Amino acid sequence: MASLWNTSNPAMADASDPFQLPNIAKFKVALCQLSVTSDKNQNLDRAGISIKTAAEQGAKLLVLPEMWNCPYSSDYFAKFAEDFTNEDASPTLSMLSDAANSHGITIVGGSVPERDHGRLYNTCCIFGPDGKLKAKHRKIHLFAIDVPGEISFKESDFFLAGDQTTIVDTEVGRIGVGICHDLQFPELAALYRKKGVHIICYPGAFNVSTGELLWELVQRARAVDNQLFIATCSPSRDSTGSYTIWGHSTLVEPSGEIIATAGHEETIVIAEIDYSKIQLQR
Numbered sequence: 001m002a003s004l005w006n007t008s009n010p011a012m013a014d015a016s017d018p019f020q021l022p023n024i025a026k027f028k029v030a031l032c033q034l035s036v037t038s039d040k041n042q043n044l045d046r047a048g049i050s051i052k053t054a055a056e057q058g059a060k061l062l063v064l065p066e067m068w069n070c071p072y073s074s075d076y077f078a079k080f081a082e083d084f085t086n087e088d089a090s091p092t093l094s095m096l097s098d099a100a101n102s103h104g105i106t107i108v109g110g111s112v113p114e115r116d117h118g119r120l121y122n123t124c125c126i127f128g129p130d131g132k133l134k135a136k137h138r139k140i141h142l143f144a145i146d147v148p149g150e151i152s153f154k155e156s157d158f159f160l161a162g163d164q165t166t167i168v169d170t171e172v173g174r175i176g177v178g179i180c181h182d183l184q185f186p187e188l189a190a191l192y193r194k195k196g197v198h199i200i201c202y203p204g205a206f207n208v209s210t211g212e213l214l215w216e217l218v219q220r221a222r223a224v225d226n227q228l229f230i231a232t233c234s235p236s237r238d239s240t241g242s243y244t245i246w247g248h249s250t251l252v253e254p255s256g257e258i259i260a261t262a263g264h265e266e267t268i269v270i271a272e273i274d275y276s277k278i279q280l281q282r
């Protein structure tokens with residue numbers, strides 16, 4: 001007789017669940033919580049050093065923050081944007097590709113402003129350990145906030161929204177990608193789970209207003225709803241601009257428990273992922 005749990009839990013009842021353990025089930029992930037300046041070259045150098053340090057500590061998967069090469073501000077998006085059609089002509093993509101290749105590491109490259117035919121997107125590029133660009137995710141759910149006297153910001157004033165979900169098969173499992181506000185939409189995570197994703201990586205830059213209330217809560221909710229790993233990576237806090245970032249890059253396991261997290265300073269979170277915990281939880 002089918003158990004009550006199997007039929008009442010929609011996730012368990014899905015007979016087409018394509019979950020499979022990848023070859024490497026246990027490995028280290030690094031979340032590089034970077035400090036972002038208004039000097040792009042400095043941001044690239046800093047990220048390069050952080051990737052090297054994380055790789056030397058044994059990380060096989062590395063996640064960078066949302067908007068790590070560019071301040072999260074309307075004054076910089078257009079100025080810092082790069083065209084990705086020719087990878088070699090993009091300083092950001094070249095740096096990520098070289099870093100992935102020289103350290104033999106999978107990189108979920110945070111997000112940076114992308115220019116495509118005069119339009120801007122908030123885009124994450126994913127590189128394999130051979131340095132090849134494997135996929136590109138454009139932020140689907142653009143963020144808008146207006147708290148009078150506190151913060152006002154509307155991403156759609158600068159960016160177009162992406163219209164594609166992104167699942168990448170890598171040496172370190174099947175990765176689903178979202179950017180920041182994408183984390184607030186359970187449907188996206190549920191879709192990834194249905195497609196056999198092991199970990200969803202969300203580069204993000206929540207602000208202090210929604211960060212304190214929601215950042216941890218929604219990560220743990222996405223993990224526990226879908227019984228998979230959630231990794232987030234934020235820039236570190238900079239209180240000088242109009243948008244104060246929350247920080248707190250975090251890794252959550254399928255039970256909803258937080259495995260590792262940061263404060264709001266620049267740091268690298270290194271933690272172990274064990275995908276057998278997905279099976280155990282389910």
Ligand SMILES: O=C(O)CCC(=O)C(=O)O
Nearest residue numbers: 143180181205206207210
């Ligand atoms: O969803 C939120 O509360 C914050 C999202 C955000 O800061 C962003 O998408 O940039």
